[in-house]
Amino acid sequence: TDTTQTPAMTDGFHLVIDALKHNDIDTIFGLVGIPITDLCRLAQAQGMRFIGFRHEQHAGNAAAIAGYITQKPGICMTVSAPGFLNGLTALANATTNCFPMILISGSSEREIVDLQQGDYEEMDQLNAAKPYCKASYRINRAEDIGIGIARAIRAAVSGRPGGVYLDLPAQLLAQTLDAEKGRKSLVKVVDPVPRQLPAPESVQRALDLLKSAKKPLILLGKGAAYAQADADIRAFVENSGIPYLPMSMAKGLLPDTHAQSASAARSFVLAEADVVVLIGARLNWLLSHGKGKTWGSVPKQFIQIDISPTEIDSNVPIAAPLIGDIGSCVSALLKGIETNGHSKPDAAWTGAIYERKDKNLTKMAATLDLNPSPMNFHSALRAIRDILKTRPDINVVNEGANTLDYARSIIDMYEPRKRFDSGTWGIMGIGMGYAIGAAVISGKPVVAIEGDSAFGFSGMELETICRYDLPIVTIVFNNNGVYKGTDPNLNPNNANDVPVTSFVKGARYDKMIEAFGGIGYHVTTPAEMTAALSKAIASGKPSLINAVIDPNAGTESGRLTNLNPQSGKK
């Protein structure tokens, strides 16, 4: 009898899965179809967690927030062409926000695509992705899968984190390879995010500038939260005694109730500060590009910590750049203030801030109608705030215009990396994807606070949430429209035309989740909100609270209303 053993073989399907697992990646967010359905089945059969979505953008958003929480790239897997394009929005958003994520898409046969011979879902995905991500790679040979996935992982997390596109032509998956050769081709990424230490002279320059400051301010961006250098960041703020402002996703690095938080006096400190320390915060539109009336007339000098040298001087001159990873830079500053004998800011400065905080909070309280009917953004959010205060472990997702603006200031955060919102791009539609990603990765409950328009972008993922029985409570701020629900019909020829911002009046989003087995609540008062939210969180079940909000409340585009161009001719 023939005693020669036919060599054991592997194939592209198994090598992709082995390569991901070899790099401690255990979860894929995606939507199956040609040519990746069997790849996702095999991944599940090999013990990976596959979370199937209803639209690839939301799978990509889940992968992106998984990357932000874990510092490992979240994986989104899609079919070719239209599926790839749906994922591309999430890849671009991840890159803009510096979240590490890899979009892996199947693609058509190169021979046909490159001659544009009209393949099924034909598209040059590799090049279409390039402008919107950090790196874009294609793997053509099974023996290259190990190095290709390693390359994508390193590109996603190293330096400034971001999105990477990895193109897998369908024919690659079926390619076979000697199993031993395949095993040897796998690559485990070594030290993809090494510490990048700032130059000692850069640290000294920054310390000297800080020492000269009369009105210093620390600005914490989401990069500071991503860095997971929580203890050193908190120690730097507290040991320096410098007031700080958290950008929205940096909330919780120190509790929002912290005495040194200047959030309630934001305009005052931005205008009055003389030295500003930027930690993981870029001087983009969210900070008025570091200039103009937001920053007042007091000349500013910036100390800026960033991993990327070319971020420096992007908008205004930076007096003391610190190039390196945030943990190493903050640790160097912390050591410096301890050895340099840093003196805490003058009481005149900190006292002025306390005074302004007090004045603003008193003024706000005086203007508030505590319990209007119908509810407004404030009254609904105060009820939510008082519940979430008791559960600092709960993840908060937030999007909308007024819903986003008001929740950012009213909902206090107490722990880092617990608030996920529209971020740098101000993108709508992150809600359910971020909620699913946060719930799956953290294993903790999620409360998603959604404008009714914002919710609509990803609302079908309620079925995904119910299918995986995730502890996500979605609160829809229902004011019957985009921003508001009171626009008039402007069509002189049709009395029944629908205003451009209007939705169905009195929509019952709570009935949507019931269609998938979730629990719906309909609330019209803060007391009903309190009861419903408490019950929904306690149940641990997929829930949706339809919160009726006054259609007159809020403003168009929230605090960004001034960005809307106006026609001079009506």
Ligand SMILES: Cc1ncc(Cc2csc(CCOP(=O)(O)OP(=O)(O)O)c2C)c(N)n1
């Ligand atoms: C992908 C995308 N498409 C459109 C837009 C433009 C926009 C910014 S905010 C918003 C929703 C505002 O309505 P909503 O009811 O959610 O908010 P609220 O005032 O809290 O009641 C839209 C459509 C953005 N930013 N991204």
